[in-house]
Amino acid sequence: MEDFVRIPAFMEFGFEDLKREVVDRGLCSRCGTCAAFCDKIDISDKPKFRYEHDTVCGLCYTICPRTFISMDHVERKIFERTRRDEEEYVGVFRKCYAVRRSDMFEHNGQDGGAVTAILAYAIDKQIIDCAVVTTCDEKKWRVSVKVAADYDALCASAGTKYSIFPSVIGVKEAIEHGYSSIGFVGLPCQIQGLRIVQTTEQPYDINQDKIKLLIGLFCMENFSEEMLDFIDKICPLENVRKFDIKGREMCIYGKDVHRIPLSEIEHFVGEGCLVCTDFASELADISVGSVGSPDGFSTVIVRTEEGEKLVNGAIRDGYIEAEEIKEEGLREIVKIAKLKRKRGEKMSSR
Template identity: 25%
Template sequence: MEKYLQVKATNPEILEKAENGGAVTSLLKFLLESNTVEGVLNIKKEKDVYDGIPTFTTDADELIETAGSLHCAPTMISDIIARHLKDEKIAVTTKPCDAMAIDEIIKRCGINRDNVYMIGLNCGGTVQPIVAEKMIKLFYDINPEEVVSEEINKGKFIVELADGTEKSVKIDDLEDEGYGRRENCQRCELKIPRKADVACGNWGSSKGYTFVEINTPKGEQLIQNAIDNGYIEAKEASEKQIKIRKKVENIMIKMAKKTQKKQL
């Protein structure tokens, strides 16, 4: 199923707090408030961007606290589902590796796939928290505690400070010095979570919108229901935007294959 949309939240608070149109937070909010799921498994930022805590949320008003990316604080979501939530009807945000792992958990533990809504997040890789703090201190010449957000975009690791200032360094330069993304992430060719019901990200998106690829009939129905109930606005992605997104994905895949040759 290949269907691409540009999606934007209708809630002003979500638009302000979330990233790239706020589609992910809006979809999770709809799933909870419509009683489609019993709870949402997501990552919540605690004291800083290096401290992400897995959070199972049953109150839709609390979802805003989980908005935004945390490349420096990933966790293995699938293990939490297998141990604690296999009998719940849930929504979960998933990087490509999470989506693959959850798919295996579903097969092995007999979890009903219909009870799991996977909201996928495009992923260029993650950074170990301790490595990130050292890296920022060394290469960016700033106090890691001053960083309020970070992202990986256009081949760079970008950090933002409280005053809105941004600093960036090329991922290649960081990794040549033994920093940057986890080695597994450097080798990984799977950047878009197509095992999820929808895959969301900023590659190819218009300003203020999330680029969404619909992967399953359940994902398509979710998007339509969220539109019908006023949680999101959506428009078709242009051919140019689709090509840009594909180009970004292909560049990352080439980088991964180059690293595979070097490391393996």
Template identity: 45%
Template sequence: MAAKEKYAEPTYLECGFGELEYKVIAPQVCCRCGTCEAFCPRIEHKNNRPALVNYDPLCGLCFAYCPRTFLDMSEMESGLFGRTRNANDEPLGVFQKAASAQARERQDKAQDGGVATALLVHALESGVIDCAVVTDRDDEWRTVARVATTADEIKDAAGTKYTISNSVFAIKDAMESGYQKIGFVGTPCQIQALRKVQLLKEPYEFGQKRIALLVGLFCMENFDYDELMDGLVKGRFALNPKDVSRFEIKKGMFRVIDKAGKAHEVKIEETDAYTFKGCGPCFDFASELADISVGSVGSSDGWSTVLTRTNLGERLYASALAGGVVQEKAISEKGLALAKRLAGNKALRFECKSQEMNLSGIVR
């Protein structure tokens, strides 16, 4: 008689939505990444937060994959890169190459060098992915996650939105539509959640192997939509959100560009009142668990800083260079030092917030 098959049990069995509510949602630690809503059929997005809409089986899935319940970066780095960072000289995390890059065909809506958009389009056209989950917006700048399946759809969603989006939820849409190689571009907290989905040894199966590429963005913090629009755009600048053409952060200033081309700006520290509270307990500036990370800090105007991290990210970037999709130049020592300094500053802020908010589960 064959031996009885042994079935693994979730590590976080009985840590259900109630535990998530108590430890993450109620104390405003939730980053609204959309992961629990994407992979649990009993959780939906209601009133700007995850909500349980059916019975709770206490399976532990939502608790396990939330980036705010626990996050052991050493374990994640070992599983992804085969090594951990040197804490003394790798504040940007593990990476293979750092460069300044620029898309050869810049899109009007693209941010800085347009590299994130160009890499996603290249990944789609070269077969690395068969769709990309991107964050678009409506005409009042509310974020909308979409599944893009053509180069034009990816390009249409270009540009930084600067307000919270539960973009991971759209991976569910991509999976339900049958896509097998899903690309994703997003913020550090969203990348953290998806790496937990991929790397944790939990017995949940919902097609996570179809997540094929993670492009991470640099992010110091994000903004609450209502606070930013009511307090700054409508309040201080007397602008209708429909009249805004883009947002950008340049040289310590937060800038709102209207459709007439006029820039309305404030010092970045004056935007603290509009910061989303769930960004406080985050230490990751440069999307340290992405395949490839992209941001403006460290590069000159019109260029993007690129950090290739995994072998996949390195191959994609090298292919884009060889194919003339992007061009590069060496990143300056001063520019890289600036990026490292901001990464260090965010890590220090995390330590302060962890004590202030009494957080013990998130591990640096």
């Protein structure tokens, strides 16, 4: 009943409400959803209204994943059912695979290069006409968003960047460039924002029908850009080929491998990450991470029918190699997901 009452758009709320309830309370994750769909919001730093006076239309408040999201409501809309509590702790799913890109590709992915290979398949088969991906400049690792429409552009964005960036704004760019079947890769908060855009019963015409594929990444937390300045002093960023988190350490692959305990960089964790309870991008079409698979493979959780068709097609046409993950791998994912949920619930209740 609660869901029924609160799901319709919050039209009587404006940016001032979003600012007071989310931004000023340190809950904003800088996912970029508000700025992607409302021209009046500037998200170069924390979201702010571009004009002197707020115009109350409710859009930013409605689509922010930190004001209100009913997972049950979105699950019913996207998966046509809610999760089975015990066996689907990390969300509704159909299959779970350990995946690596096939030898026909050359990109160095973060893990098995699954995301980039699956996107390449989706573009080749015209399932999407572009993918909004997160890239960085090679010398300084400064993050930005890119609308990629071919394999070369996808390749340039492979690999994990541990910096917060409001990548959902790339969806706006894709729409402005005339793309009409848009794929998006991003973090749990970003997938939540885009799912609200797709599923809320609302009066806004914001091109939500153009968003066709959501690939969500696993995410324990993300870091502010200042972390890069800190790391630059330990290992010059122009030498860094890759960042990775292994256990309780950040590994930096430069001329040597540097390992920094996460406890030394925890003050760079985004404030808005700490209240998040979603580790495995539970509302995505497919979710991808490293936990649950051996080194050199990506864990791919297939959730929707569209996601299943995509992954099956990519296996059939030789874009990826996949082996089903059984209980032990799933247990590992659930273990980490429980830690994140516990932290998020504790931080939210403060």
